Amino acid sequence: MKEIAGRDAAALLEGCVRLVRQAGAMIRERWAAPSQVTHKGAVDLVTDTDLAVEAFLKEGLARLLPGSAFLAEESSAPEGPAADSGPCWIIDPVDGTTNFVHRLGQVSTSVALWADGAVQLGVVNGPMLGPEGECFSALRGEGAFLNGRRIAVSRAAALTDALACTGFPYELAGRLELVLERLARVLPATQGIRRLGSAALDLAFVAAGRLDVFYEDWLKPWDLAAGWLLVEEAGGSVSGLDGAPFRFGDALLATNGPLHQPMVALLGPTVERM
Missing domain, CATH: 3.30.540.10 (Fructose-1,6-Bisphosphatase, subunit A, domain 1)
Known part of the structure; x- marks a missing residue:
C-alpha cells in the first residue's frame, strides 16, 4: 500500500x-x-x-x-x-x-x-x-x-503538428518585450497558440492530449503544482525553459515529451528574463 x-x-x-x-x-x-x-x-x-x-x-x-x-x-x-x-x-x-x-x-x-x-x-x-x-x-x-x-499526452512529433498554449503575467508592461519575443518564436513554428486563462487547466489539457505544449513564466506554486504532476503521470515532460529540472519560481515548459527538446531549442536561448 x-x-x-x-x-x-x-x-x-x-x-x-x-x-x-x-x-x-x-x-x-x-x-x-x-x-x-x-x-x-x-x-x-x-x-x-x-x-x-x-x-x-x-x-x-x-x-x-x-x-x-x-x-x-x-x-x-x-x-x-x-x-x-x-x-x-x-x-x-x-x-x-x-x-x-x-x-x-x-x-x-x-x-x-x-x-x-x-x-x-x-x-x-x-x-x-x-x-x-x-x-x-x-x-x-x-x-x-x-x-x-x-489519460495520456498526445503523440505529436513535430512542432508543425503542435497546438501550443501560454499565459501572460498580470504585471505585463515591464515584461512585454520578453512575452512578445517568445510569441514571435512559437507562433510561426507551431499550428498556433491558445491563451485560455487558467494555467492549471492548460497543464491538465496537455496531460489529456488536447494541447501539445504549454509554457509560461511568473507562475506561482498554486498555479502549477497539480498540473505538473498530471503532465508527468500522463507521460509528458516538465522542465524549465532551458530544459533544466523544474523548480518553483522557474519559467515552466510542459510538453508531450517528443516535442520537449525542440521547444527547449526554440525558447531556451531567449532575451534576459525581466
Missing part, C-alpha cells in the same frame, strides 16, 4: 477529489449570481467565491490530513514549500478568476499535496466544463485520470 505522510495515498486522493468536486459545486452555484470583486493589483482580481472556496478546502483538507501545512493563493506568501518540509497542501481555489468574473468556462480549482520533496498527488477540476465538470487527478507513480478514466 502506497503511503503519504503515513496515510493511505489512494484514500488521500479519493478524499481530495471529493472535496475539490464539492468546491466545484460551490462555483457552479455562484455562477449565475453577481460576484463581489476586489483588486489585488491593477488587473489581478479576487472574488468572494475565491475566498469561500479556499476556506472550505482548507477546513476539509485539514481534517483529511491532520497536521499538514497550507500554501494557498488568497492567504499565503508565494514561495513554494522547502524540499524537506512536511506535507503541505498547495491550493488555488479559483484558477482563472478573471474568466470567472466574465463567466467564461475556463476556470478551475487546483489542489496538490507536497511531501518528501515532490508533489505526491494532484487534482484539477473544471466545474463548468460539461454537465458533470472535468476532474483531472493523479497520484505519483499511478498515472493520470479524467473523471476516473486514464
Whole structure:
C-alpha cells in the first residue's frame, strides 16, 4: 500500500477529489449570481467565491490530513514549500478568476499535496466544463485520470503538428518585450497558440492530449503544482525553459515529451528574463 505522510495515498486522493468536486459545486452555484470583486493589483482580481472556496478546502483538507501545512493563493506568501518540509497542501481555489468574473468556462480549482520533496498527488477540476465538470487527478507513480478514466499526452512529433498554449503575467508592461519575443518564436513554428486563462487547466489539457505544449513564466506554486504532476503521470515532460529540472519560481515548459527538446531549442536561448 502506497503511503503519504503515513496515510493511505489512494484514500488521500479519493478524499481530495471529493472535496475539490464539492468546491466545484460551490462555483457552479455562484455562477449565475453577481460576484463581489476586489483588486489585488491593477488587473489581478479576487472574488468572494475565491475566498469561500479556499476556506472550505482548507477546513476539509485539514481534517483529511491532520497536521499538514497550507500554501494557498488568497492567504499565503508565494514561495513554494522547502524540499524537506512536511506535507503541505498547495491550493488555488479559483484558477482563472478573471474568466470567472466574465463567466467564461475556463476556470478551475487546483489542489496538490507536497511531501518528501515532490508533489505526491494532484487534482484539477473544471466545474463548468460539461454537465458533470472535468476532474483531472493523479497520484505519483499511478498515472493520470479524467473523471476516473486514464489519460495520456498526445503523440505529436513535430512542432508543425503542435497546438501550443501560454499565459501572460498580470504585471505585463515591464515584461512585454520578453512575452512578445517568445510569441514571435512559437507562433510561426507551431499550428498556433491558445491563451485560455487558467494555467492549471492548460497543464491538465496537455496531460489529456488536447494541447501539445504549454509554457509560461511568473507562475506561482498554486498555479502549477497539480498540473505538473498530471503532465508527468500522463507521460509528458516538465522542465524549465532551458530544459533544466523544474523548480518553483522557474519559467515552466510542459510538453508531450517528443516535442520537449525542440521547444527547449526554440525558447531556451531567449532575451534576459525581466
